[in-house]
Amino acid sequence: MAKEIQYNTKHHEALIAYLKTIPGQHVTINDICAHFTGGTQKMGVATIYRQMERLVQEGLVQKYIIDEKSSACFEYIGDNSSAEKNCFHCKCEGCGKLIHLACEEIEHMQSHFLKDHNFTLDTTRTVFYGLCADCRNGGNA
Amino acid sequence: MAKEIQYNTKHHEALIAYLKTIPGQHVTINDICAHFTGGTQKMGVATIYRQMERLVQEGLVQKYIIDEKSSACFEYIGDNSSAEKNCFHCKCEGCGKLIHLACEEIEHMQSHFLKDHNFTLDTTRTVFYGLCADCRNGGNA
C-alpha cells in the first residue's frame, strides 16, 4: 500500500506533455519512441515502457490490448475522467479501425453486470470486437 | 472462396479429440503442448499453431486474447454453437480469473450496438474486463 517515492523527472513531464497534445487518440510504444527520437529529447525504449506503466498505475493513462500481434495502445485520460466517463472502445475486425463511442447505455450494461452477474464491468479497459458499418456492407473481411 | 483441400491427419483428429474432452474450458498453446508431450502422440509447437489456426477458421474453435503477456486462449465450441450462442467471457483484473457467462441480455446489447452505433458486436470475441465479486470485496487488488 505504501506508495513509493517517485521522482518528477523531465522524461516524466515530457511524456505527459506529449500525451496531452493528442487527447482522445491512441499511441503505441513505437509512436512514442518515434516522437522522442526526432525531437530534442531522447528517450530509450525501456524508459518509455517503464514510464507508461507508471502512468497507467497513476491513472493518467489507459492501456489497451487491441491486437495480439501489434504492440499495446495507450490513451491519455488525465484528470477529465468525468467528461469521458461513458466512453468505451470498439475494434473493427474487418478494417482494424478503433472506434470511440460514448453513450449512456453503457451504464445500463454495467448495472446489469453488477446485479445479475456480480461483476463490476470496467468499461475503460474493455474493448468490444465486431464489425463496423463499412466492413459489414463493403465486405472488407 | 475456393476451399483448399485439407487432409484429415491423425494430428488433426487427436487435437479435436483432446479439445472435446474439455468442453467449456480454455487452453493455451502451452497446455496443448504439454498434453501432447507426455502422451503417446507427440506434436510440435508449430503444428499446434497451424492446426489451431485451421480449427479457428473451420469454426470449431474460438480464440481469445485474454492477456497481453500470456499466450492466446482457445476454446472448443464444436457444433453446439446454438446452445452457447449467448455465451461470453469476463476477465477479472484482480485475480485473473476467466468467467463464463451466458444470458439474454447480451442480445439486447448487440441490438443496441447495431441500432445506435451501427456496429455489429462480436460477443464471442469480446472479453469484458472488470472485477469479480471476490476481488471487489476481498480486495485482492
Add this chain to the structure above:
DNA sequence: TTGCGTGCAAAGGTTTTGCATGGCA
C-alpha cells in the same frame, strides 16, 4: 504420385531485465 502436414530450428516482434551511470530531492 501429388501435395498437404509435420518437425526442427531459426527468425521475427514486443516487452522485460541487469547493470552502470545520471539526475532529482
Add this chain to the structure above:
DNA sequence: TGCCATGCAAAACCTTTGCACGCAA
C-alpha cells in the same frame, strides 16, 4: 548524499516461417 530514473544491450517470451521429409488421398 541517497536513491530513483535512465540508457544500452541482452534476455525472455510468444508466434511465425523455411525447408526437408512423411503421410494422406
